[in-house]
Amino acid sequence: xxxxxxxxxxxxxxxxxxxxxxxxxxxxxxxxxxxxxxxxxxxxxxxxxxxxxxxxxxxxxxxxxxxxxxxxxxxxxxxxxxxxxxxxxxxxxxxxxxxxxxxxxxxxxxxxxxxxxxxxxxxxxxxxxxxxxxxxxxxxxxxxxxxxxxxxxxxxxxxxxxxxxxxxxxxxxxxxxxxxxxxxxxxxxxxxxxxxxxxxxxxxxxxxxxxxxxxxxxxxxxxxxxxxxxxxxxxxxxx
Numbered sequence: 001x002x003x004x005x006x007x008x009x010x011x012x013x014x015x016x017x018x019x020x021x022x023x024x025x026x027x028x029x030x031x032x033x034x035x036x037x038x039x040x041x042x043x044x045x046x047x048x049x050x051x052x053x054x055x056x057x058x059x060x061x062x063x064x065x066x067x068x069x070x071x072x073x074x075x076x077x078x079x080x081x082x083x084x085x086x087x088x089x090x091x092x093x094x095x096x097x098x099x100x101x102x103x104x105x106x107x108x109x110x111x112x113x114x115x116x117x118x119x120x121x122x123x124x125x126x127x128x129x130x131x132x133x134x135x136x137x138x139x140x141x142x143x144x145x146x147x148x149x150x151x152x153x154x155x156x157x158x159x160x161x162x163x164x165x166x167x168x169x170x171x172x173x174x175x176x177x178x179x180x181x182x183x184x185x186x187x188x189x190x191x192x193x194x195x196x197x198x199x200x201x202x203x204x205x206x207x208x209x210x211x212x213x214x215x216x217x218x219x220x221x222x223x224x225x226x227x228x229x230x231x232x233x234x235x236x237x238x239x
Contacts, residue, residue, distance in 0.1 A: 001115055002135065004032050005142040027143060029119055036115065065089070101127060101188040101215045107195050108188060111136060114214045120144050125197055125210035127185050129156065133216040134172060141176045148208060150199055154182040188213060 011025045051058055059082070061075035069087060073080045095110035097103055103110055114136045122145065126137045129151035141147040156179065157165040173179060180201065187198040195213040199206055 001032070001036055001139045004035070005139045009142040027120065029117070033116065033118075095215075096217045098185075098215065098217070100185050101197075101213065103215070104190055106190070107193075107211065108190050108213045108215065111214070111216050114140075114212075117212065121211035122146060123194075123208075123210045123212075124148070125150065125195065125208060125213040126216065127214065128152075128216035129179055129181070130216065133214070134177075136214055136216065137177050138172065138175055147177050148210070149177055149179040150183045150185055150197070151179065151181050152184050156181060 008025065008027060011022055015022055048058070050056075059073055059080070061073040061078075061080070064072040064074070065087065066072055066081070069084060071082045071084070071087060073082060095103075095112065101108055103113070105113055109116075111132050117140075120143050121140065124137070124140050124145040124147045126133045126147060126149045129137075129149040133149060133151075137147045137149055155165075156169045160168070169179065180199075182201060184200045185197060186200055186205070189196045190213075193211070195210050197208050197210060197213060199208075
């Protein structure tokens with residue numbers, strides 16, 4: 001989606017600078033989503049192929065780290081104990097909810113649901129201006145959404161180098177993201193067509209209405225991910 005939205009943005013805004021006129025560029029969201037799903041399937045299948053080629057045995061189940069370099073794997077009623085000289089924990093992540101914005105898989109969604117919209121939301125809210133939130137916000141902004149980012153922390157990308165964070169902030173606001181820092185969401189009321197969000201900013205309560213609301217909670221983010229975003233954005237700017 002990052003790649004597709006960037007291509008759409010370039011075709012709509014940048015090609016004319018080079019003397020290339022394409023006329024009106026139209027989006028086909030269902031086709032874009034279909035391609036995204038195929039890419040995901042190919043990547044998953046590619047990992048399976050790499051496992052096989054490198055003689056890695058995948059084991060399905062829920063893992064539990066035990067003492068003595070052992071892992072307990074539960075798959076249904078089956079329990080297996082695996083022992084190894086070295087164990088790497090790479091658990092990935094799972095979306096979590098907050099009481100003020102519970103998912104309904106319609107207009108309040110997590111990061112997965114944000115990649116399954118059937119149409120472009122006119123007004124999109126994103127709770128959390130971290131790595132994933134910025135990624136999703138930039139995707140839909142480039143596709144035409146009016147995006148507002150609501151970040152509880154008073155500082156933008158606090159784990160990144162301050163100069164880099166400043167440049168990244170400039171780039172995202174240049175793209176059109178409205179990034180509000182120091183905003184705590186207190187309530188999100190959803191109906192069939194939109195979401196009314198109340199948030200506290202500078203001691204006062206404000207509200208905005210969105211067609212869709214994405215909530216992204218990031219528990220553990222390594223600084224390298226921020227640096228990857230910086231590098232990606234600077235690369236786009238150079239190109």
